[in-house]
Amino acid sequence: MSAATTGMTRSAPDSVANAIATPGKEQPYAALGLKSDEYAKIREILGRRPTSGELAMYSVMWSEHCSYKSSKNYLRQFGTKTTEKMRKNLMVGMGENAGVVDVGEGWAVTFKIESHNHPSYIEPFQGAATGVGGIVRDIISMGARPVAVMDALRFGHIDHPDTARVVHGVVSGISVYANCLGLPNIGGETYFDSVYQANPLVNALAVGVLRHEDLHLANARGVGNKVVLFGARTGGDGIGGASILASDSFSAGGPTKRPAVQVGDPFAEKVLIECCLELFAGRLVEGIQDLGAAGISCATSELASNGDGGMFIELDSVLLRDPSLTAEEVLMSESQERMMAVVTPEKLAGFLAVTAKWDVETSVIGEVTDTGRLIINWQGEEIVNVEPRTVAVDGPVYDRPVAYPSWIDALQADSAARLDRPSTPEALREQFLALLGSANLADKSWITNQYDRYVMGNTALSFPDDGGMVRIDEESGLGFAVATDANGRFCQLDPYRGAQLALAEAFRNVAVTGATPVAVSDCLNFGSPENPEVMWQFSRTVEALSDGCLKLEIPVTGGNVSFYNQTGDVPIHPTPVIAVLGIISDVGMRIPSGWQDEGNNIYLLGTTVLELDGSAWAGVVHDHLGGMPPAVDLAAEQTLAALIAAGGEQSLIASAHDLADGGLAQALAESVMRFGVGARVWLNEILERDSVDAATALFSESTGRVIVSVPREDDVKFQGLCEGRGYPVLRIGVTDNSGELEVQDLFTVKLDELRGVHRAALADRFGTVVVQ
């Protein structure tokens, strides 16, 4: 029941005048997550104590999540380590809701990956669902139509009793929300590891497309323009830390416990998408911002900071689900499916007509001013009067202590090279199948079959292909490809190399589709920044990624940092999820990941060395993690990508599949299972050329490797292509109609057995949805 209906009188709001009159009033800054020096800084900025509303705004906007205060100093490298080529096609870089890349023909693509980790552990269904909702609104606010999503997921050990709860919740949350938005889910990745037991990772990626002229930015320009809030009503959900606020002096008589996890309504968001696109098409919007973390606090202060600098808000005009909300709660609420737009007075009627058509509730809550201040009134009193940049932009920045981890030398010294490697055909076969059926290499269709991959009718590739691909232009066939990757085990061994391995793999996964990689978005998941060893991992990671992107000459266009992924003193493995976006001029030329025809030659591109440290083999067979992860050669990756692109354009390549987790053995198995075309493969030339044993040839995770199948008539041309580019290549087999994978002289596995082993891991634990 609201305060009004219970007959209680609401306490007067803490106005600016009141703050001046009561300078000594104690304020719950610590409970809101602010440090005492941060609170002192706020008092210094304002020249007085903040009002409770201002304190609420600063506390959320200066939080790690919103301000990037621990990571900002490092993230600058993504902007400084760039070349002219990297900047050329970048229409919008880091700092906006999402980066935008010019992809030619008047089209642009915007994409971003973002974490929703902590909510997804507390309430997996809503946490994951609203993770999708949030990233999709970032895409809309650039003026784009969202056209695809994918997710990078990390769960605890597959056999831990709590894992099923999180898996079912997260997968159905993503399924319900994204399916209901009508966005194809085109890929992603899922790993299980006990390091994520109480810290699952849900990183949601969305891609949008727009015509150049449709680009919108989050700024409030034009004095007298109206500030309009539209979408869902504002409720009491998602008020982080507000339970403390509510239990303090702010809201005697009001509800005291607010859920900190937001609740999503995908139908409201779907309608909001279509409504926004109609507003954009009608040129009815000057600036737009979605409401995500920190809600109205964030949207008003960011819009004002990026515009002419002044804004006046009448907070009573905000439409509420619950009339008993206090001003502070209205400012902090993270209710979903809301957008804020800046609209000229002349276009306001047109704007309101569109939102009325879509039954989207709308209220004009203020206007752009030239005061240079963000002023918010509530019940006739001024409760906020701040310079918006001090809230949104000029928050605290920390140079946190960094320490080289005490344990890492010992870990790196413990190489998997000392572990027993199988040599008999029986043992190799057994370990091959053990890997194939292990949680992280097993078929993930239990998850992906719960996602709509067809909606919109433009999906050219999706799971289980290496990257997802979507057509942008129906006439020309122009399209994009996207892939995400991260191997936390490698990053734990060496964060610098691990991060570049993730970058290299995502880059390669895009390249094998036939697309050319053009941009990067990253979601950096780490433990506590207050742990100097975690900060060291973080600093090495950002250095590695900025160095790597410079070398590959593809810019980082945006992303997100998620700290505090740890329980007690134990942080997760550093998990920088790297999303690479690629462009292909005609999706009709895309390259499948599996063998489609019998009688094609199978080639292995790249060389194999003994690199089993941190591998799936070491983990699954020996429960071992130690040593140094595989070496990365980004120049070789570029050559390989260009080679595959050329082979694709000349139609020489019938399929291409990246080698990564599980090595050659896993890639061969997946290539057979994709379309059920068998193969006979021989290893002897690999063993001879690369001086490795059979186990290394099968399970090593050396980088820069891809298997391709080539029709016989194109053999000469293909080999010429490889020679011309100086890339190592070996013919290692031929596809056939045997319905089995034969590794000559070692073992043979029939298709049914491959599929049975591959599919069992998830279905056995989480229940069968529908057999493929």
Add this chain to the structure above:
Amino acid sequence: MRIGVVTFPGSLDDRDAQRAVRLAGADAVALWHGEHDLHGVDALILPGGFSYGDYLRCGAIASLSPIMAEIIAAANRGVPVLGICNGFQMLAEAHLLPGGLIRNNHGSFVCRDQKLRVENTSTAWTNGFAPAAEITIPLKNGEGGFIADADTIARLEGENLVAFRYLELNPNGSLNDIAGITNARGNVVGLMPHPEHAVEEGFGPDTAAAMRSGTDGLTFFTSAIAAFATSV
């Protein structure tokens, strides 16, 4: 020929259905649920999606949209109407087709390439198929389990009103493996799988010939065009 595709709040596959109509050779006309005007179209498609978020019951709120009054009248005049997935649910809720659709028996949303047998090839939307044709088109739903009372099932089976039946695997627990049905006149057809997602090579289900090359769904739309051509 002009085929209308109705967009409801929460419709998802409306633009896909429009594309399918165009690829089949007809003009696609976008219709808005809140209007009473069918713009003189010659046939109608109620597309897939989650109209009104599937709140209350799938298709229940949409079946009361203003335009549904016109659609019911048109259907009763013999205008071809195709309900796909959520559109099928609307046709059932509007009593243009018997039975109902309930949550999949395994409890989850499922997306898969689904094999079907075309059981009735004399409807406005299936006349281009060979008798008992076996086709593969995508299926994607959370509430696709077809149910009806025993008498209705007996009538559907006895009067050859089962238009499509699931083959090899029943993905949602539908009675008698029923994937779609028709009215007796053959102008109103509803089914859970999505023909509009199998109309263009490169973007449909996998086939033995090539990845994503399945276009079995196109015949739904060319059938309607053929039916229209013979009727005028």
